[in-house]
Amino acid sequence: MEATADKKYTYKDFESDQEVRWCPGCDDYVILRSMQKALPEMGVKKEDVVFISGIGCSSRFPYYMDTFGMHGIHGRAPAIATGVKLANNDLSVWVITGDGDSMAIGGNHFIHVLRRNIDLNICLLYTSPSPRDKIHDLVCRLLLEKRGGGG
Numbered sequence: 001m002e003a004t005a006d007k008k009y010t011y012k013d014f015e016s017d018q019e020v021r022w023c024p025g026c027d028d029y030v031i032l033r034s035m036q037k038a039l040p041e042m043g044v045k046k047e048d049v050v051f052i053s054g055i056g057c058s059s060r061f062p063y064y065m066d067t068f069g070m071h072g073i074h075g076r077a078p079a080i081a082t083g084v085k086l087a088n089n090d091l092s093v094w095v096i097t098g099d100g101d102s103m104a105i106g107g108n109h110f111i112h113v114l115r116r117n118i119d120l121n122i123c124l125l126y127t128s129p130s131p132r133d134k135i136h137d138l139v140c141r142l143l144l145e146k147r148g149g150g151g
Helices: 028-042 058-064 077-087 099-105 107-116 131-146
Strands: 049-053 068-071 092-098 121-125
Touching (some): 028 058, 028 121, 049 058, 049 077, 058 068, 077 092, 077 099, 077 107, 092 099, 099 107, 099 121
Parallel strands (some): 049 068, 049 092
């Protein structure tokens, strides 16, 4: 039997069996595959990697990784990840968060995890503007022009 420390992982070892449920064309796919390819190159063992997320599209990330992980509550991923890292300093702990999750309701937790300088990895996925936002902006601009407002 091959020892875990000697096992050479590939990106497929970090793929879960879950169906990815992001919108077609979403950049989150690129980030997911990049992470799945980067972890084997970093030489980490699957059992030493933990992904913690909050709420939102980006926060489905732990479901799509074949590692340990947790889908937490809105804005609290940094606080949960801090506890995981303090409980086991040998783990590679990753916070996967979106702009709304970390910059809005989770703003204070985000700032404090940075201030504490705990050995965490934070991957902030900026998910706006979406195509829906671009259409909204176009409609607003057209309405302003029709009403005689600037653009």
